[in-house]
Amino acid sequence: MANSAPNPLSPRAALKHYFGYDQFRPGQAEIIDRAIAARDLLVLMPTGGGKSLCYQLPALLAPGVTIVVSPLIALMQDQVAHMVDSGIAATYLNSSLSAAEARSREAALLAGQYKLLYVAPERLLHEGFEPTLSELAHEVGIARLAVDEAHCVSEWGHDFRPEYRQLRTIRQRFKSVPVTALTATATARVQEDIIRQLALEEPYVHVASFHRQNLHYSVRSKPKQLPLEIVRLIREENGGSAIVYCQSRASVDKLAAALQQAGIAALPYHAGMSGEARAANQTAFVRDDAQVMVATIAFGMGIDKPDVRLVIHADLPRNLESYYQESGRAGRDGLPAQCILFFSYGDRSKIEFLIKQKSDPEEQRIARQQLRQTIDYAASLLCRQRVLVGYFGETLERDCGTCDNCLNPVPLEDRTIEAQKFLSCIYRCEQRFGMRYIIDVLRGKSDDRIVRNHHDELSTFGIGKDLTIKQWQALGQALVHQDFTIESTDGYGILTIGDRGMAVLRRELEVKVPQLAPEPEKVAVQRQESETLSEADGELFQHLRKLRKKIADLQAVPPYIIFSDRTLKEMARKQPETLAEFGQLVGVGQKKLNQYGEIFLNALDDFLRRSRVRQPADPTPEAIAPESEFAEPFEGGDSREAAPHPKAQPIVMPEPPEPVAQFIHASETQMETLELHRQGLSVAEIAKARQLKERTIFNHLAQLLAVGERVDIDAIVSAERQRQIFRAIFDVGSYTSLTPIRELLGEEFSFEEIRLVRAVLFGQS
Missing domain, CATH: 3.40.50.300 (P-loop containing nucleotide triphosphate hydrolases)
Structure with a gap:
């Protein structure tokens, strides 16, 4: 036979x-x-x-x-x-x-x-x-x-x-x-x-090694006009095959249609299509009858197409294993190929919604840890390939040299002392807890769990107050990616100390990570300018100092860590209008520009608008439509293009901006709401008494705050939720739209309470 x-x-x-x-x-x-x-x-x-x-x-x-x-x-x-x-x-x-x-x-x-x-x-x-x-x-x-x-x-x-x-x-x-x-x-x-x-x-x-040397990984901020950017990237490939992954079927159909309208031979692929249609589109792609396949994760397993030059993820993948598998469909022929992930924190809420649909709590826990690992990868400043292969337990001897972080590296700094604190805290907590718990102990948070475990009695309790939560998280992630600590993959993310970590505790190894703290101010000789401010600029300087203080308090750092007085004075004098101009201020490095630029630019803009006498034709607060929860997320660019900057106005009459009520007054209906609020009624009770929707009452209160009236926000939004909203505003880097702030926080936060907190922080309803 x-x-x-x-x-x-x-x-x-x-x-x-x-x-x-x-x-x-x-x-x-x-x-x-x-x-x-x-x-x-x-x-x-x-x-x-x-x-x-x-x-x-x-x-x-x-x-x-x-x-x-x-x-x-x-x-x-x-x-x-x-x-x-x-x-x-x-x-x-x-x-x-x-x-x-x-x-x-x-x-x-x-x-x-x-x-x-x-x-x-x-x-x-x-x-x-x-x-x-x-x-x-x-x-x-x-x-x-x-x-x-x-x-x-x-x-x-x-x-x-x-x-x-x-x-x-x-x-x-x-x-x-x-x-x-x-x-x-x-x-x-x-x-x-x-x-x-x-x-x-x-x-x-x-x-085998998971390191794909011919693949060039990069993560980019998701632009508002994503289809246009994808068209540009595909055209740069000069006819090379590309795969674009989207999270939903609707996104696939919409993006495929946009590419087709741009003259690109693109086809959709998702589980909502018939088997015959999927097979036909896949055949067309494999045979080069179509240049681009726009697909959900239903596409790609085992596809034997070696010449894919570009794989784009238009949305955040579910986990790093999926991302490695999907991005790995590029460059199977060994020739150079690009793997680009467009990242927005708003994608997280979409995936979290899908996770909540899982009936098994164990599956939910695992999926949440996998999502956090994916976000860590997207936000990492380390070599992309090092992070990816590290997920599978492999350690690269050297950085890849080709990813976005390797080509545009953030300077490294010695954080051995902080790493020893972190590792020592893991050890003293008996290597039984995850990263956030360790950080809470280091920062001296006395919650019930820490007290119950007597970890408030440890020598490491409270020794890390000099770093913010985000800085400790960045350090912790770097320690995991560099094999100083090992994070369990069971969904709990328990941290244990690896051999390299023990060597750090024994002072045998140094730890260098991408910069955590703001860059020190340059000491080079600067062009001398008068330190004396005009009366109007002095008022603006004080306004900026108050904003700086709020931010510093939320991050538990001294105000000068945010910006020095010298920077704020220069900001008040020059009144920059764009991120490029803001970046030229003394003491503003790239990190500070990214983190605080939009917030301070908007604060400048708001102050200058309010310090001008309102024209009779201007709409009253009642005529201004409240921001819709369906508004497009702010994705960069100049948010002040819609109206001319106050500098362009011919008449400038500086006046103290506070109280704002000298220019804008509360309406009669808003004052009725305020009176009931001061009597101790809740939002629901006020709405019932006035036969209005609760959303309307929230809008009244936000507008009252904006015109300088006293509202007891603590009676409406708990202090802890206020802190979380504040952090989200700064993480997003802009407060012009509520949508990205809520996407970062999750659905348990309402637009109404976010609007209230924003009004407290920035005086904007």
Whole structure:
């Protein structure tokens, strides 16, 4: 029988004969030797690393049929077509075949005419296929079971499929049949789960480097006109193939249509389309009839297209494992390719909403940790490749040198002392807690949990008040990415100390991380200017000092850490109108420009507008429509383009800006609301008493604050929620729109309470 005897060719001869290569890629020869020796195998190779050859070539050299479990019809068809074209006897059985064609292939299979059979797990496990499988084992022999995309076995993987769990029953039926599990992505925990779920016996485990040297990773702020930016990037590729991933089906359809209108051959792909439409679009893309595929994550697994030059993520991916898998579809031919992620904190709320739909609390917990890891990657200032491969337990000896952070590095600074504090706190907390808990202990937060654990009695309690929460988080993430600490992947994110971390505690290693603190002011000789301010500029200076104090209090730092008086005075004199002008002020580095630029520019703008006498034609507060919760998020640019800056006005009459009520007065209906509020009624009670909507009452209170009336906001919004809203405003970097602030905070915060807090901070309703 055709399959009864082994192939006389050696592995190297078969490589040349069937596949046309003279040399194996790194790791392939060792894997194939152990496959020929009938060992169980777990093979981790990045996309384009040559996984398929690790079971295809041994299948040709061994008697019997190798069964390949594959999750997608398209993957089966591509693989089989490629092998048949190379003279290899392979076939597949799936739902795309007619009943007659399936019976014909099964007959040929049982007659020994094939060396490889591709089949979906559902068909392999179906009771109707059991007689065929038994006869195949008895008459022809099953040489090996190869499980492709094996991460689907694990619930910890990025694409868990329950039917993959049942493959263990095949191993139990055919105990003598060796198994090869293959995947491009798997953390250490997923690897362990694959071995356990497939009952691999003393497997040979090969883990190739996850470092894809030809891929250039970058993260960019998501622009307001994202389609235009994507069009520009695609046109720069001069016809090269591209994949654009979106989070939702609606986004896919909208973006694909926009690209088509721009003259780009783009097609959509998502689960809402018919199977025929998806297959047709995929074929057009693989065959270069379409340049761009705009898709959800439903597209891409196993797609054998080596010349994708650009992979764009228009939305935040669910987890780093998914991102590595999806971005890894670029540059499979080894030539340079770009992987670009457009990042907006607003994407987080969308994913959190999807997480809340999960019924299993355990799944929710894991998904939230994975989301946080993805956000950490997007916000990181470290080498992108170092962070990515570190997620899979690999440490790069040096930075990649090609990602955005390597090409535009943030200066490093020695933070050994702070790292020792952080690691010591982990140790004294018995290595049983996550990052935020450790930071709370370091910053001296006396909450119930810390007190209950007696961690307020530790020597490390409160020794980290000199750094903000965000600075400690940045340091903690850097320690994880540089293998000083190890973060568990069980959803809890427990921190333990690695060998390198112990060396830091022993003072054997230094710790250098991207700058955490604001850059010190340059000491170079500056052009001398008068320190004397005019009366009007002096009032503006005091206004800016109050804003600086509010920000400093929220971050628990001295005000001069935000900006020096010298910077504020120069700000008051020059009154910059754009970010470029603001960046030229003394003491304003790039980090401060990014973090505070928009906030101080808006404060300047608001002050100068209010310090001019209002014209009679100006609308009253009642005529100004409150900001809609459906407003577009502010995504940069000059927010003052809609109206001329006060500097452009011909009449300038500086007046003290406070109280603002000298220019704008509360209306009669607003004062009625204020009177009831001062009587101690809640918002709901006021609304009921006045037969108005609660939203209207909130608007009244915000407008009352804006005109200088006293409102007891503590009775409406708790102090803790106020602090969270303040932090979100500064994290977003702008308060011109409520939408991005709420997206960062989450749906448990209302637009109304955000508007109130904003009015307290900035005097804007």
